[in-house]
């Protein structure tokens with residue numbers, strides 16, 4: 158049914174499988190044509206279990222599609238200079254096309270300075286000020302993977318963005334702010350809420366498209382969502398080995414026209430987008 162919006166639960170795993178299948182083919186032909194193998198280096202500082210899990214998920218995804226993935230594990234006590242030297246070395250490596258510095262970093266390290274040290278052409282996370290600036294002026298090159306994954310899901314489900322009332326909960330540099338810029342670039346009317354927002358419900362209840370990235374378990378209840386809204390939940394809270402989103406899915410699912418579950422929604426789309434960016438980075442230098 159071309160052009161007709163689909164209904165139901167947004168299956169992030171199914172969309173990411175489709176993206177992975179396309180990338181697998183593309184990477185195989187890059188390899189066959191001129192021996193090019195896209196390469197990603199991840200840098201993980203310290204032993205945070207959640208970060209270790211996310212890096213592991215990214216490496217497994219790289220393996221599935223044929224991207225070379227190198228795992229640089231650094232001790233939590235590393236100095237800023239050692240970290241910057243490590244990044245600068247990766248900038249010079251011809252076999253590494255993407256560099257991902259897993260966040261958060263230990264307190265004594267300056268994440269902004271570290272991000273600025275990454276060659277913008279290898280900044281597959283889209284966190285370098287050069288890429289952030291381009292996003293703000295409407296030139297979307299490397300943009301952060303989570304909001305980019307959400308845009309992809311909107312496109313996949315034929316959801317119109319132009320003129321829609323969009324509400325974003327959370328204003329981080331990783332999700333909320335770049336999401337706002339990407340939706341503004343597509344002519345939505347965007348409101349961005351955060352902890353200082355006086356009456357969160359008065360915003361969320363009017364949203365045609367609601368994107369939540371606050372990291373607060375079940376912050377968004379049924380009465381805070383408009384009937385027929387499209388709802389994306391980026392939140393991840395882990396409690397006793399179970400993960401929860403920011404949206405009370407069980408109840409909101411009855412009201413939304415489309416909604417992402419947690420897990421199996423935004424997370425897999427984020428990783429699929431990262432794979433796309435690494436492949437793109439490798440193609441650009443061919």
Ligand SMILES: NC(=O)C1=CN([C@@H]2O[C@H](COP(=O)(O)OP(=O)(O)OC[C@H]3O[C@@H](n4cnc5c(N)ncnc54)[C@H](OP(=O)(O)O)[C@@H]3O)[C@@H](O)[C@H]2O)C=CC1
Pocket residue numbers: 303326327328329330331332333350351352353354357370371372373376391392393394423424425427428
């Ligand atoms: N699925 C995925 O691929 C990804 C998931 N995540 C997850 O998304 C969530 C958000 O992460 P991230 O974007 O890095 O954001 P941060 O954790 O850095 O910040 C959270 C944001 O939410 C806002 N916020 C917190 N509590 C409330 C509240 N009660 N009401 C309204 N706004 C609130 C904060 O506002 P203020 O700054 O004013 O305090 C802040 O803007 C986390 O659970 C994280 O694990 C993140 C990246 C990728």
Ligand SMILES: Nc1nc(=O)c2c([nH]1)NC[C@@H]1CN(c3ccc(C(=O)N[C@@H](CCC(=O)O)C(=O)O)cc3)C=[N+]21
Pocket residue numbers: 210211214257258259260261282302393400419420421422423424425427428
């Ligand atoms: N430089 C940097 N880039 C990031 O992209 C980045 C980061 N730092 N720091 C932390 C956040 C978090 N993040 C996730 C990615 C995938 C899932 C994911 O695939 N989650 C699965 C579930 C996994 C589980 O079992 O917990 C899902 O939602 O289905 C989750 C979270 C990327 N981040």
